[in-house]
Amino acid sequence: MVNLGSYWHANNITYRIVDKCRSMPLDQVKTIFRKAFDVWEEHTNLHFIYKDEGDVNMEIRFVTGDHGDGENFDGRGSILAHAYFPRYGGALHFDDDELWSPDKYGPGIDLYAVSVHEIGHSLGLKHSHERNAIMAPYYHKYTGNRLYLHVDDIAALNRLYGPNGVASKHWKFSNQNNDLPNICKHAVIDAIERLPNGTIYAFQGSYFWALNELGPLPGYPKRIEDYWPMKGPVDAIVTNSEGYTYIFKNDQYWMLNRLGRPIRGYPKAIKKGLIDIPTSTIDAALTWHFDDKPYFFKKSMYWKYSRFGLPKRWPRHTTEIFNEKGPKRIDAGMKFDEKSTYLFSGERYWKVTGFRYMKIAEGYPRLTARFWFNCDGISHPEK
Ligand SMILES: [Ca+2]
Ligand SMILES: [Ca+2]
Ligand SMILES: [Zn+2]
Ligand SMILES: [Zn+2]
The missing domain is CATH 2.110.10.10 (Hemopexin-like domain)
Structure with missing residues (x-):
């Protein structure tokens, strides 16, 4: 069973890719994240919206080594990424010392697959003991070109957000x-x-x-x-x-x-x-x-x-x-x-x-x- 963390009290969740990724251009990274967010969006009434400026709910960063949050990356290999539960800000950090590939066919790490998993954490989901769940702690192979949530991932999402999303309050932003x-x-x-x-x-x-x-x-x-x-x-x-x-x-x-x-x-x-x-x-x-x-x-x-x-x-x-x-x-x-x-x-x-x-x-x-x-x-x- 997937463990639960905190959750977003909103239907519209904004995100931005803050840093350049060394392995590929921004437009390609954006496309990959759109595809990754869609995996989650199809099972909730959450909407993930890319925002170029102002405050966002989820900041996506490509950083290396010590990047200021006390959770250092470690060069190529081993730790690939980490993400924060909504209660801790919902940020997603990717190790930019990795060679990232847009999909499972590239020479590097599949950014799409890693993103889908990390977004789960940013939504409040902890690791699952189901080997085939997106939220399983280890990366697993998938057939075809896209990932689908496992029933265990969906059950956890529903417990956090309700089958149709319980959140009705929208985020308010103060720029000051x-x-x-x-x-x-x-x-x-x-x-x-x-x-x-x-x-x-x-x-x-x-x-x-x-x-x-x-x-x-x-x-x-x-x-x-x-x-x-x-x-x-x-x-x-x-x-x-x-x-x-x-x-x-x-x-x-x-x-x-x-x-x-x-x-x-x-x-x-x-x-x-x-x-x-x-x-x-x-x-x-x-x-x-x-x-x-x-x-x-x-x-x-x-x-x-x-x-x-x-x-x-x-x-x-x-x-x-x-x-x-x-x-x-x-x-x-x-x-x-x-x-x-x-x-x-x-x-x-x-x-x-x-x-x-x-x-x-x-x-x-x-x-x-x-x-x-x-x-x-x-x-x-x-x-
Ligand atoms: Ca690493
Ligand atoms: Ca008091
Ligand atoms: Zn970090
Ligand atoms: Zn994880």
């Missing part, structure tokens, strides 16, 4: 990249969470960043509304112990499944769907690693959520966590791993310890910009 927020100048976040795929998402205003232990991933920030089911800003995000994610904005919330895909029927009103939250809006939410239970924060209060009703002795005062010198309110919170949970307020964050009730670990607060966004130029795996 200058108005991207500078997180290092103002590292106050609205919400943060680590999703079941292990990636951390931090939200600020209309934008979000993807991070791992070592810092922000390339290609961010991105606009929230292009990847998530709502517009920014959001108030809070939390993944529960079952892997379901809740995103809160004003008096509503959305739910995502374990793959990070929006569940139908949302948003719902907090008051209707989560009746035991004693407020209509919240500041922050997290799952505490200590008991794997959800906690919510609002102004100077916090409480443990139970679907059976607010447990005794809750809500409680955040001064119990921090003492009187702590922050007046919490902006965001996140379970980081099985041993650590963090609270964020203003430009700073705290590590939570404690037994039964949260307490702050020694040595905190620390600066969010420095430890999570590497604004001092180095990464800090120890948070």
Whole structure:
């Protein structure tokens, strides 16, 4: 079965071939990619549109060696290409040290066949265990002059995009990249969470960043509304112990499944769907690693959520966590791993310890910009 990644929330997906390929002229490369995109287009209502200028969804690059994304190519042979899932920008990179041929009859590597596979990754598909699937991890021979999707590829596509494509929202482009927020100048976040795929998402205003232990991933920030089911800003995000994610904005919330895909029927009103939250809006939410239970924060209060009703002795005062010198309110919170949970307020964050009730670990607060966004130029795996 093909594994699923993230997906494009749009029907019209634009692409551009950014670099010259040393093996053949641009027009020929364009023709090959058109043919490769058609293999996918015939099974979805996605449309792939070549765009000569402006922003595009998928950038196709021919590059060599170290080309700036930390995934170096290796000269002729071995690694031929790689592609990013939609969540990481959807770019396709081809090793320009290869001798590329337009089809399987040339002396070089079949650019058409490699492109069809890499486009699958850019659409959000991971590798398949089906030997004959396009998304099988190894290149395979094909009969005739063109490739066809395997039933396993089609099943994965349908799960991501629906048989007729579930995406209806079209991409909006802003050409003013200058108005991207500078997180290092103002590292106050609205919400943060680590999703079941292990990636951390931090939200600020209309934008979000993807991070791992070592810092922000390339290609961010991105606009929230292009990847998530709502517009920014959001108030809070939390993944529960079952892997379901809740995103809160004003008096509503959305739910995502374990793959990070929006569940139908949302948003719902907090008051209707989560009746035991004693407020209509919240500041922050997290799952505490200590008991794997959800906690919510609002102004100077916090409480443990139970679907059976607010447990005794809750809500409680955040001064119990921090003492009187702590922050007046919490902006965001996140379970980081099985041993650590963090609270964020203003430009700073705290590590939570404690037994039964949260307490702050020694040595905190620390600066969010420095430890999570590497604004001092180095990464800090120890948070
Ligand atoms: Ca290579
Ligand atoms: Ca918040
Ligand atoms: Zn690359
Ligand atoms: Zn692959």
